[in-house]
Amino acid sequence: MAGLLHQQAIARPELAATLNEAAGQIQAIAQVHGLQIRATGTLPVLGVVQGIFTNLSNMFGASVRFDTPTAALWRWGLPESEAVPLALVINELGTNAIKYRASRDQGVAVRLVSRAEGLELRIENQGQLKPGFDLAAIASSVSGLGLVKALMPRRGARLSIDQVGAQVVTRLELSAPAIGEELV
Numbered sequence: 001m002a003g004l005l006h007q008q009a010i011a012r013p014e015l016a017a018t019l020n021e022a023a024g025q026i027q028a029i030a031q032v033h034g035l036q037i038r039a040t041g042t043l044p045v046l047g048v049v050q051g052i053f054t055n056l057s058n059m060f061g062a063s064v065r066f067d068t069p070t071a072a073l074w075r076w077g078l079p080e081s082e083a084v085p086l087a088l089v090i091n092e093l094g095t096n097a098i099k100y101r102a103s104r105d106q107g108v109a110v111r112l113v114s115r116a117e118g119l120e121l122r123i124e125n126q127g128q129l130k131p132g133f134d135l136a137a138i139a140s141s142v143s144g145l146g147l148v149k150a151l152m153p154r155r156g157a158r159l160s161i162d163q164v165g166a167q168v169v170t171r172l173e174l175s176a177p178a179i180g181e182e183l184v
Contacts, residue, residue, distance in 0.1 A: 021095070021143060042077025042180055045119060046112060052091050053110050062098045063107030073112055075182045076119050082178055085151040092148050093123055093159075093170050100168070102126040118156070118175030127168045135161050153178040 046069055057064040078086055097108045102125075109124040140150035145161075152159060156178030160171045 042079055042182065043083045044074055045076045045078055045174070045179055046073045048078060048083070048087055049090060049110070049112055049121060052087060053094055053108075056091070056094045056098055060095075060098045062101075062104075064094075064098075065107055065109045067109070067111040069112055070114065072114050073119070076114070076174075076179050077182055078179055079177070082153055086153070086157075086174075086178070089148050089151050089159075089172070090121065092144065093121075093172065096145070097123045097125040097127075097168070097170060100125070100127050102128070102166070115173070115175075118173065118179055118181075121170075121172040121174070123170040123172075124167050126166055128166075129161070129163045129168055133161070133163075135159065 050066065050069075053064045053066060056062070094108070094110070101108060106126045109122075111122040111124075113120045113122065135145065138145045138149060140146050142150070148159065156175045158171075158173040162169050162171075
C-alpha cells in the first residue's frame with residue numbers, strides 16, 4: 001500500500017506531501033505489526049524505533065545515524081495498546097526531523113537512552129525552529145505535530161522540541177505506563 005502511495009506521489013506532485021505522509025504512517029503501523037509481541041503483551045521499543053527510522057531513511061533517501069544501542073534497551077516494551085499510537089508519534093517526529101533539516105546533505109542523529117524510570121528517544125537535526133515556536137501552542141489535529149499531540153499517551157510520555165545552537169533537538173521521554181520494563 002505504501003508503495004502505491006509513493007507511485008501516486010511521483011505521478012501527482014501536487015499531492016506528494018500528503019501521499020508521502022500517509023505512506024510513512026502506513027509503514028510505521030506495519031512496523032509494529034511486523035514485530036513479535038512478547039509473552040507479556042509488549043513490543044520491543046528498540047525494534048519499533050529502529051524499524052521506523054530505517055523506513056524513513058529509505059523513503060526520504062536521508063542519512064540516519066542511529067547510535068549503537070546497548071543490549072539493556074531490549075528490556076523496554078510498548079504495551080500493545082500504545083504501540084500503534086507511539087509508532088505514529090515516532091514516525092512523525094522522525095519525518096519532521098528529516099523534512100526540516102537545514103540541507104538535504106545533512107543527516108539526522110537518533111539516540112535511544114535508558115533512564116532510571118524509562119527511555120529517552122533523542123532526535124537531532126541541523127535546522128532552525130520558526131521564530132516563536134511553542135509546542136504547547138500547537139493544537140491536536142490529524143497531521144504534523146498536531147497528530148503527535150493527539151496521539152501522545154496521557155501518562156508516561158513527555159515531548160520537548162528545542163533549538164540548541166544550530167540544531168533542533170527533539171526529546172521523547174517514555175516511562176510507565178506508556179512503556180514497561182521486561183524482567184530479564
